Amino acid sequence: MLRRRARFPWARFLHRAFVALMYLFMLCPLIVVVWLSFFKDAILYFPPSGYTLQWYVKAWANEAFANGFVFSLQVALLAAVCGVVLGVMAALGITRYRFAGASSVNTMLLSPLLVPGIVAGIAIYLFYLRAENTLDRDIVGTYGGLVIAHVCLTIPWTVRLVTASMAGLDPSIEEAARNLGASGRVAFMRITLPMLRPAIVAAALFSFIVSFENLELSLSLVGPGHTTLPIAIMQYLEFNLDPTIAAVSSVQILLLGLIMLVTDRFVKLSQVV
Amino acid sequence: MAKVTLESLHKQFGASVAVADFSLEIADGELVAFLGPSGCGKTTTLRMIAGFLAPSAGTIRIGGKDVTDLPVHKRDTGMVFQRYALFPHMTVAQNVAFGLEMHKVPAAERDGRIRNVLDMVRMASLRDRYPRQLSGGQQQRVAIARALAIQPKVFLLDEPLSNLDAKLRLEVREEIRALQQRLGLTTVFVTHDQEEALAVSDRMAIMHDGKVQQVGTPDAVYERPANRFVADFLGKMNFFQGGLAEGGVFGTAKGARIRVANDLAGARHVGVRPERVRLATAPSGGNALPGVVESTVYLGSQLEVRVKLESGEAILSQLANGSNGGADAGVGIGGTPTQAGTRVYACFEPADCVMFAD
Amino acid sequence: MNTSSSASTAASVSRPRPVRLGAGLAFPAALVVLLIIMVPLLQLVRYSFNHFDPTEMMQQAFTLENYTKFFADPYYRDVFLTTVGVAALCTVLALVLGFPVAYFLARTDSRHKSLYVILLVFPLMVGSVVRAAGWMVILGNAGIVNAVLKRLGLIDQSLQLMYTPTAVVVGTTAVVMPYLILTLQSVLEGMDFSVEEAARNLGADFFTTFRRVVLPIAAPGVAAGTMLVFILCMNAYATPVLLGGTGLTMMAPALYDQITRASNWPFGAAMALILVCATLLLALLSNWLIHRRYVKTMAS
Numbered sequence: 001m002l003r004r005r006a007r008f009p010w011a012r013f014l015h016r017a018f019v020a021l022m023y024l025f026m027l028c029p030l031i032v033v034v035w036l037s038f039f040k041d042a043i044l045y046f047p048p049s050g051y052t053l054q055w056y057v058k059a060w061a062n063e064a065f066a067n068g069f070v071f072s073l074q075v076a077l078l079a080a081v082c083g084v085v086l087g088v089m090a091a092l093g094i095t096r097y098r099f100a101g102a103s104s105v106n107t108m109l110l111s112p113l114l115v116p117g118i119v120a121g122i123a124i125y126l127f128y129l130r131a132e133n134t135l136d137r138d139i140v141g142t143y144g145g146l147v148i149a150h151v152c153l154t155i156p157w158t159v160r161l162v163t164a165s166m167a168g169l170d171p172s173i174e175e176a177a178r179n180l181g182a183s184g185r186v187a188f189m190r191i192t193l194p195m196l197r198p199a200i201v202a203a204a205l206f207s208f209i210v211s212f213e214n215l216e217l218s219l220s221l222v223g224p225g226h227t228t229l230p231i232a233i234m235q236y237l238e239f240n241l242d243p244t245i246a247a248v249s250s251v252q253i254l255l256l257g258l259i260m261l262v263t264d265r266f267v268k269l270s271q272v273v
Numbered sequence: 274m275a276k277v278t279l280e281s282l283h284k285q286f287g288a289s290v291a292v293a294d295f296s297l298e299i300a301d302g303e304l305v306a307f308l309g310p311s312g313c314g315k316t317t318t319l320r321m322i323a324g325f326l327a328p329s330a331g332t333i334r335i336g337g338k339d340v341t342d343l344p345v346h347k348r349d350t351g352m353v354f355q356r357y358a359l360f361p362h363m364t365v366a367q368n369v370a371f372g373l374e375m376h377k378v379p380a381a382e383r384d385g386r387i388r389n390v391l392d393m394v395r396m397a398s399l400r401d402r403y404p405r406q407l408s409g410g411q412q413q414r415v416a417i418a419r420a421l422a423i424q425p426k427v428f429l430l431d432e433p434l435s436n437l438d439a440k441l442r443l444e445v446r447e448e449i450r451a452l453q454q455r456l457g458l459t460t461v462f463v464t465h466d467q468e469e470a471l472a473v474s475d476r477m478a479i480m481h482d483g484k485v486q487q488v489g490t491p492d493a494v495y496e497r498p499a500n501r502f503v504a505d506f507l508g509k510m511n512f513f514q515g516g517l518a519e520g521g522v523f524g525t526a527k528g529a530r531i532r533v534a535n536d537l538a539g540a541r542h543v544g545v546r547p548e549r550v551r552l553a554t555a556p557s558g559g560n561a562l563p564g565v566v567e568s569t570v571y572l573g574s575q576l577e578v579r580v581k582l583e584s585g586e587a588i589l590s591q592l593a594n595g596s597n598g599g600a601d602a603g604v605g606i607g608g609t610p611t612q613a614g615t616r617v618y619a620c621f622e623p624a625d626c627v628m629f630a631d
Numbered sequence: 632m633n634t635s636s637s638a639s640t641a642a643s644v645s646r647p648r649p650v651r652l653g654a655g656l657a658f659p660a661a662l663v664v665l666l667i668i669m670v671p672l673l674q675l676v677r678y679s680f681n682h683f684d685p686t687e688m689m690q691q692a693f694t695l696e697n698y699t700k701f702f703a704d705p706y707y708r709d710v711f712l713t714t715v716g717v718a719a720l721c722t723v724l725a726l727v728l729g730f731p732v733a734y735f736l737a738r739t740d741s742r743h744k745s746l747y748v749i750l751l752v753f754p755l756m757v758g759s760v761v762r763a764a765g766w767m768v769i770l771g772n773a774g775i776v777n778a779v780l781k782r783l784g785l786i787d788q789s790l791q792l793m794y795t796p797t798a799v800v801v802g803t804t805a806v807v808m809p810y811l812i813l814t815l816q817s818v819l820e821g822m823d824f825s826v827e828e829a830a831r832n833l834g835a836d837f838f839t840t841f842r843r844v845v846l847p848i849a850a851p852g853v854a855a856g857t858m859l860v861f862i863l864c865m866n867a868y869a870t871p872v873l874l875g876g877t878g879l880t881m882m883a884p885a886l887y888d889q890i891t892r893a894s895n896w897p898f899g900a901a902m903a904l905i906l907v908c909a910t911l912l913l914a915l916l917s918n919w920l921i922h923r924r925y926v927k928t929m930a931s
Contacts, residue, residue: 019735022728023747026754026805029765032775036768044771046778090660097653105657112668116866116910118883119675119903120668122890126678126900127671152667155660176358176416178345179323180423181375187346190371194362213758216868216883220891230760237760237873241767249761260756261749270748270813273755 030253037246044241055247065248067225068232071143072212075228078147080207083154087207088200090155091162106163110156117216124149125220141223149221153214154207161206161272165199202267209256209263275336275426276301277322277459282331284317284483291317293483295331302457304450305488306470309480310506315463316431318480322461323429324348335426346375351420352429356436357412359404365391365415366400372423390418393452410441417449421456428453428460434469446473467507471495479503501542501629510544510627511588521623529584532559537628547591549625552578552611558620562588566615578611580619588619679900689896697901707885711905714882715913717796717871718864721803722857725811728804733815738824748816751809759806763873766802767793770874794876802874803867807860814859818852819845854921858914865910882906 040050059065090109094102112120128139139145169192177187215230222231229252236245263269277299284292292314299305307315320326322333324345333341340348351372360368366387373383391397394414404412413433420428433449434442450473453460464470470477471491479486479494479502487499498504501512513531518524523531523543531543551558552566564582576592682692701707736747754762769775770792777789792798826848830840846853871881886906889899 015731015735019732022732022808023750025728026808027750028769029762029802029805030754030757031765032768033761033765044768044773046773046775086660086663090657093653093656093658097650097656099650099653102653102657105661108669109657109660109664112664114862115668115672116862116883116903116906118866118868118887119907120672122887122899122903123671123675124667125890126896127667127674130674148663148667152664155664159660170356170358172354172356172358173360175325175345176352176354176419177360177371177375178325179350179352180372180419181346181349182371183344183346186375191360209756213756213760215758215760216866219868219887230758233764234760234869234873237764237767241764241771245764246768249764252761253757256757257753260753264749264752269752271817273752273810273813 033246034250034253037243037250039243039246042242044243055243056251058244059247059251062244062248064227064232064236065229068227068229069248069251071226072229075143075147075150076208076211079150079154079211080204082147082151083207083211084158084200084204086151087155087158087203088162091159091166094159095163095166106159109159112152113156117214118219120152121149121217121220124217128221140221141226143226146218146221146226146228149217150211150214153210153217157206157210157272158203161199161203161267162196164272165196165267169195198266202263202269202272205259205263205266206269206272209259213252213256275459277427277461278332278334278337279318279322280332280334282318282321282333283329284314284321284326285329290483292321292328295485297478297485297488299459299461301459303475304453304458304460304462304473306462306464306474306477307480308464308467308470308477308506309486310465312482313480314483315465315480317483319429319431319461319463322427323350323352349423349425350427350429351423351425352431353413353416353420353433355432357404357409357416359412359415359419361404364401364403365396365407368404368415369419369422372419376423378423386422390422393421394418394448409437410445413437413445414448417452421452421458426459428458430460430462432463432465434464435466442469449473471507479506481506496627498544498627498629500631501544504544504627504629509547509589509591511547511550512542512544512629513586514542516541523626523628525584525586527585529562529582529586531562531626532623533626533628534623535628537630539630540628541631542629544627544629545621545625547577547589548593549621550588550590551620552580552590552592552617553620554615554617556618556620559623560626561618561620563616563618564588566611566613566617568613569611576611580617582619590619675900675903678896679904681897681900683895683897688894697898698905700898701901701905707902710880710882710885711909713796713879714865714906715909717800717803717879717881718861718867720800721807721864722861724800724804725808725860726853726857729808729812730815733812733819736812736816737819737822748813751812754806755809759867759869760873762806763802763870766798766805766870766874770798770801793874794878796875796879798874799871799879799881802870803864806867806870807863810863811856811860814852814856815849818849818856821852822848850921850924854918857921858918861914861917862910865906865913 036044037055038051038053039048040052041048087109090105093099094106125140128145132139173195174187174192177191178184182190213230214228215234218228218231222228227235229248233245233248233252236248260269279295279297282292282295284290295314295318297305307318309315317326321328324340324343328341331341332339335348335350360371363371369387369390370383373386378386387400388397391400394417396411396414396418399407399411404415407415413436416433430449434446437445446469452458453473462470462473474491476488476490477494478488481502487494487503494503495507498507498510504510505512513523513525513529515523515525517536517538517540518530520536521532523533523540525531533543553561556563562582562584564580567579567581567587569579570577574594576594578590578592580588580590582588678689679697680693680695682690682694682696684690701711736744741747767774771777772789772791772793774792776792777786780786780790822845827840827844830844835843866883867881868883868887871879872884875881882902883906886899886902889895889902893899
């Protein structure tokens with residue numbers, strides 16, 4: 001910390017107080033939501049008359065939320081797996097083999113991050129409609145259609161994480177393996193790939209989070225009976241604000257928060273985001 | 274162990290030549306140091322021997338067999354990298370075991386070899402540690418053990434000491450030399466540090482701008498440098514520009530006359546090492562150039578005295594701390610002749626002079 | 632000079648294989664992105680030039696009427712300007728409020744530093760819907776702010792904080808601030824701290840050092856961070872919808888409505904394009920301006 005002269009000790013205190021205030025500002029919505037989920041009264045009122053766990057039970061009993069949670073889980077799992085497989089392959093292909101147009105391919109693979117979610121969502125929606133007519137099968141509102149769209153979200157993050165990790169690897173380590181008698185392929189499988197493991201695991205977990213919490217892209221692509229949890233929450237919130245929805249939201253906060261903590265063990269998330 | 278033969282090795286990157294026509298024979302069990310400033314081509318040559326780079330022209334033979342087209346993992350060389358390159362996800366023992374597995378050493382034999390080689394570098398007690406738990410010096414020793422475990426035909430070291438601190442550098446340097454001699458390893462040692470090269474090598478190859486300047490034993494290269502680059506790169510050298518006047522005398526451009534021991538037609542420079550230059554108040558020895566002491570630098574074990582000669586050139590004299598010129602009011606620390614402004618004679622023998630054609 | 636992967640043998644036989652393998656590995660991912668992102672976007676662009684008829688829906692055409700309609704209609708002009716205004720305001724607020732936090736994080740050597748960073752990343756992971764819900768609870772008529780003010784006797788009736796532009800600005804700023812702080816933090820950390828110390832040693836006080844040394848060096852990073860945040864604000868959906876309601880309409884919700892509720896694909900597509908292009912242009916403009924102001928002074 002920049003050491004200031006004793007003349008302004010209060011400046012340092014003020015700085016820290018301000019930082020604390022900003023943290024409160026950024027975190028208070030989440031704190032408040034979790035707090036609300038335990039309120040005894042069904043209608044929002046401060047201060048609460050008591051605390052209870054009943055809303056969590058009620059939330060799970062609510063079909064829209066329970067189904068939404070399960071559906072989001074399924075979509076996120078599949079999108080993460082597919083995205084990581086495709087993304088890791090692509091990252092390897094681009095970084096280790098310099099082929100013509102590799103950097104253009106890299107840019108294209110990262111491009112979904114630049115498109116606004118809403119715009120991408122409706123573009124895909126309209127594309128699916130057209131495809132439905134041509135192929136004569138349902139695509140819009142289907143599980144598969146949504147998963148494929150989410151894979152376009154998970155691929156860029158995976159490519160980013162894995163290429164960044166590969167860039168940080170010491171090339172002489174793989175050279176040492178080859179010098180000790182390992183062919184190129186063996187050196188890669190036994191030495192380089194294990195060194196990439198943290199990045200790959202982080203990519204999988206992070207992809208899961210990105211897919212689970214996604215709203216804008218999914219809005220246009222869900223169908224009756226197939227809604228994601230964030231969308232179910234949003235639809236409820238447009239009319240109601242009560243401890244039930246707070247409980248549902250808290251579940252999402254808890255799940256994604258935990259996964260984030262695990263991911264952080266593998267890759268410093270602050271560098272990625 | 275085997276001998277290594279480099280035949281007209283040439284490496285070019287586009288228009289720039291990294292290594293030009295390098296030919297060398299390294300005898301079985303010999304340690305040759307490749308020495309030179311950065312960019313001189315020494316690491317490039319080493320990497321060609323290891324197989325990481327394909328030469329643009331020329332051949333590499335190990336033990337007489339042409340290995341130029343052989344991939345890295347089939348060359349049977351053991352390399353120690355500048356930044357150790359230990360496998361971070363494996364323990365010390367596993368790092369060493371890796372090469373043995375690649376060379377298909379039977380499992381029963383592996384343990385013994387690992388233990389042997391770790392004992393040699395005194396890392397046996399840390400065999401279950403991971404690289405991140407080791408200090409720099411320890412990591413380097415593991416890297417050495419790992420390379421030796423596969424019993425390679427050639428031992429290659431790429432500036433292995435440059436990442437270590439000064440004290441450790443000496444220690445590891447001596448260990449490497451001791452090991453190399455004990456095991457009779459044919460070794461190529463790349464370094465930019467001349468002291469290192471002088472200390473460990475049987476022979477040295479000095480390189481500059483991709484070209485080999487001179488190959489020889491340390492004393493040969495130091496005492497009889499082939500050209501001005503070698504003379505200046507190894508230690509310090511006082512140069513005088515000029516030409517041979519009559520037999521046995523070199524006339525400098527500024528008019529000083531230096532008696533030399535041998536004639537070299539077309540010589541343009543003559544040089545003498547600072548440690549061969551004595552300072553005296555009265556002329557003595559084969560050459561005694563008059564001048565005035567300009568400045569003195571105290572370096573602990575040595576004293577460096579800069580003298581401005583009457584003819585105008587500067588000459589550097591290096592004296593060991595504790596040396597005493599004797600009754601002739603010779604130079605010692607605190608003795609009069611080292612004070613600025615004193616009139617002295619820079620004295621050296623004709624036999625100590627080296628002639629250069631460049 | 633990394634040639635280890637392609638120079639393992641001088642024989643030419645193996646050289647074409649690595650290239651084909653590389654392209655082959657990248658192909659599936661590239662195909663997915665091409666088919667599901669690139670092509671639909673191109674189709675969207677094409678649709679924006681089509682004609683919309685209330686009874687017959689979208690008709691093939693090549694017209695600029697959607698674009699002209701957007702800029703001619705005061706309602707949509709207003710939506711556009713509101714979006715730009717809100718985005719700009721939120722970006723500036725996030726920058727001003729976030730910079731001190733970033734500076735603190737960059738310079739602190741507290742043991743808890745990684746905890747502080749995690750606390751920043753955490754809100755970014757849980758999704759904008761949940762965070763908007765939190766602000767609804769805080770700002771609502773029956774929410775915390777009103778409850779506290781009433782308890783303190785400062786007001787009798789609840790203040791209308793929800794469904795106002797203020798709510799949207801507050802909520803959006805809170806959502807994007809972590810991104811900005813993290814970007815700024817890494818820029819400041821990358822800076823050589825001894826440059827600041829040198830300035831202080833030469834006699835500059837804290838504020839002068841900040842203005843003349845820290846800011847100019849950090850400028851490119853600041854530009855990149857604000858560009859990112861500005862884009863996020865322009866494209867915001869959940870926060871404006873939940874916190875703004877009908878009191879404030881922004882581009883993303885408006886164009887979503889056009890496509891799904893009004894089924895006016897051409898117009899919605901045109902709006903989408905306008906949003907993307909305007910966002911990019913404005914972001915690049917601000918980037919260029921910051922570079923001009925600061926990077927040039929460094930070079931001269």
